[in-house]
Amino acid sequence: MKLKRMMAVSLVAAMGLTMLSACGNSSSGDSAASSSGESSTLNVKIWDSTQLEGIRQICDEWSAQSGVDVQVEVVNWDNYWTLLEAGASGGQMPDVFWMHSNNSQRYMDAKLLLDLNDYIDADESIDMNNYYADIVDLYTQDDGTHYAIPKDYDTVALWYNKDMFDAAGVEYPTNDWTWEDLYEAGKALTKDGKYGMAMDTDLNQEGYYNIVYSYGGYIINDDKTESGWDDPKTVEAMEMWGKIVKDCMPPQSMMSESGEIDMFTSQVTAMQLMGSWRVAALQEYDCNWGVVNIPYHDANGNGQCDAGERVSIYNGLGWAAAASTANPDAAYSLISYLCSEAGQVKQAELGVTMSAYMGTSDTWVDARADKWDLSPYLNVTEGTDKMVIYPYSRASIWAENAKQELVPAYNDPSIMADTLKTMAVNMENELQAEQK
Template sequence: MNGSHVNELASFTADLIYKRRAFMKMKKVLAIALAGAMALSLAACGGGSSSGGSSSGSADAGSADAGAASSGALTINIWDANQQAGIQEICNDWTAQGNPEVKVEVIDWDNYWTLLEAGASGGQLADVFWMHSDYAQIYMENDILLDLTDYIAKDGVDMSIYYPDIAAIYTRSDGKIFALPKDHDTIALLYNKALFDQAGIDYPTDNWTYQDMYEAAKAITEATPDDTYGYALNTSNDQDGWYNYIYSYGGNVVNAEKTDTAIDSPESKAAMEMVRMMLTVATPQAVVAESGTDSLFQSGKVGMITQGSWMINSFYTAENSKDYAWAEIPYFDRNGDGACQKDERWTCYNGLGWAAAANTANPDAAASLIEYLCSKDAQVKQAQLGVTMAGIPGISDDFANAFEGMDVSAFTKVEEDGTLYARPGTRNSGVWQTPMKQAGGFLDAWQAPDDPQAMSDACDRVAKMIRDAIAAE
C-alpha cells in the first residue's frame, strides 16, 4: 500500500525531471535552430553567392588573401557545366594579371532565367553572366545590364571583329552595347557508323542533300530491328533541327525586321513536307519526346541526328564515341544543278554574350573582365580548350583541333560553303516558341507524318501563332 504510493511519487518525480530536461533540451535546440536560421538569412542577404569552394579552380586562392579577395571577387553565372572548367581557367589568367579573383558558378538553363529575373526584379545579380538572344532585348530595354558603350570606346575595343549578327543581338536600338559576343555555334549532321555498316550503305558526306539523308534513313530503318531508326528529329529543339530545313528551302521563321513570318510560304511548306517525309522513316515523335534524341542516338537506336557545336563534348566523351562522326548539314538543291551553292546550305547560328549587372559593386572590373573574355587571345584559348567556337571569325581551326580523334571540321566548313542565319526570335519569343511545338502547333502533324495535309495546316496555324504574338508585343 505504502509502497505503491512511494512508487507513484518516485515515478512522478522522475517524469517531472524527465520532462524538464526534455524541455530544456528543446529550448536549447530551438535556440540553436533560431540562431542558425538568422545566420543563414543574414548570409543569404549579404553574400548572395558563396557556394562551392570546388568551383574556384585556382590553386593559389589560398587562405592568405581569402578575406581581402572575397570583397573584391567577381562572380560569374553560366548555365553550361561543360564549359565551367575552361572558363574558370581563362578567368584565372585575367586574375593573374593583377585583377580580382573570379568565381564561376553554374545554374542549369531552366533555373538560370528564373533566378536572373528574380535578381533583376530587385535582388542581387552575379557581377558577370551569360546573355542569350531569347532574352537579350527585354533585359536591355529595362536597363538591367551594365552599359558597356563607354568602356568599349575608352578601351578601344574593335566591335567589327565579331560576328555582326551576334554583336547586333546585344546592341540596343539606340546603339548602346550591353554585351560582347562570347561565342557562336553551328549545326552539323552526326551519324553512327555502326548502323550504316549494318545497313550496308555509304557514310554521309559533306555533299548530301536532304533527299540523300532521307534515302539513308529509310535504308537504316528497314535494315535494323523495329526499335532502331535511321533518323530522329528533336522536336523540342528547333535550332538544331527543322529550322534548317526551312531556311535551306528558302523560307523563314521570322523575317529580318522581326515583323512577320514566312513559315506558311510555299518554300517553308516544301521544307516541312521534307520534314514530314523524314518523319515517316524516323523514330516516332512520342518516343523522341520521352527519351530525347541524344539518349536514343547514344543507345545505338538512331543512325543520324543533327546537333549543335555546343554538344560536341557530350558525344566526344560518350561510351561509343569511336562510332560517331560528323558531316556537314545537308543542303537543298534549289536550282537543281547538282552542286551546293552558298545559299542552299543553311545552318542556324547563335551566340551568347558576356554581360554585367547594371548594379554590380565593381563595374570597372566587370567591364574589364568582359573585354578580356572577348579579346582575341582569350577567344583563341576558349577555342583551343574546346569550350566553344569563338565569337570572332577566323579562329575556327583552333576549335576543330581541340577534339583529338574526332573530326569536327563540319561545324567550321559550313561557314565557308554555307550561309549562317541568326536564330529567329522576336521580343518575347517564349509566347510562340514552345506552343508551336505543342498540340495545336506542329505536334499533331509530327505525330501523324503520313498525312501531308496535316503538315500544311500546321504551317498555317503556326504562322498565325507567330503573327499574333508579334502583334501583341
C-alpha cells in the same frame, strides 16, 4: 499573359535599377578592383556544365592578373532565367553572366544590363568589328548601346555512326548530301528497333529551322513583324521535314522520354544533327562517329550545291554584366579578357566551344582532331554556303509555342500545311502583342 507578366517584372526592375545606379553603382577607375572596396569577388553564372572547366581556367588567369577572385557557377537553363528574373525583381543578379538572343531584348529594354559603350571605346583589345555582325546586333540596342560582347558562335553539322551504317549496308553520308539523301538513308536505317535519326520537338536550331531556310523559306521577316510559317517554300520544307520525322525517327513519345542525344550515344539512332555547342559533352564517348556538312536542298536539280542552298542556323551568346553590379570596372575587365583575341583563342584551344572572334575557331577544330574532323562546322561559313542568324523577336514566345504546335503534324504530315497556316496567324498575334 506570361509575356505581359514578364514585361511588368522588367519595368519594375528597371525602376529599381534607376535608383541603384544613382545610389550604389558609382565606382569607377583604372583598376579592375572596386575603388570603394565593396567587392573583391565577381559572381559569374553560366548554364552549360561542359564549359565550366575551360571558363573557370580563363577566369582564374584573369584573377591572377587582376587580384579579383571569380566564382563561376552553373545553373541549368530553366533555373538560370528564373534566377535572373528573381534578381531583376529585387534580388541580386550575378555580376557577369551569359545572355541569349531569346531574352536579350527584354533585359536591354529594362536597362538591367551594364552599358558597355564607354568601356569598349577605351579598350584597345576590343573592336566590335572582329565579331560576326549578326551576333553583335543581338546585344545592341537601336541607339547603338552595347550590352554584351559576343562570347561564341555556333553552327550545325550532321553526325553519323559508322558501325550502324556498316551493319545496315548503307553508304556513309558525305559533305555533298541533300535532305533527300538524308531521308532515303534514314528510311533504310530504320528497322529492327534502330532508327535513322531522332529529334526532340524543342530542337529548332538543330532541326527544322535549317531545312526551312535551305528550301528558301523563312520563320520571321527582318522587321520582326510577319511570320513565314505559311510561306510556300516554308511549307515545302516542313512537309519534307515531316516525312523525315515520320519515316526515319522513333515515335514522339519515345523521343521525349529518352532524348535524342542519349539515343544517338547508345546506338539506337544512326544520325544526329548537332550544334557545335554539344561537342564538348561528346568527348567522353568512344564511338565510331563521323561528321559531315549539314545537308542542302538541290533547288536547281543540278546535283551541286548552289548559293544559299546549304544553310546552317547560327547563334551566339554574349558576356554581359548586371547594371547593378557593385564592381562594374572589374566586371567589364573580366568580360574584356574573355572576349579579347587571346581569350577567344584560349577558349577554342581548351575545346570549350567555337569562338565569336572571327578567325580563331580553327584552334577549336584542332583541339578535337584526335577524335573527329570538326571542319564541317566551319565549312558553312565559307563559299556558297549561308549562315542565318537564329530567328528571334522581342520575346520569342511564338518560338516556344511552335514546338508543341508542330507535334500533331509530325504524327500526321498530311496536315502540315494547315498546321503552318494556323501557326502563322498565332505567331503574328504574338508579334503584335510584343509591340504593346
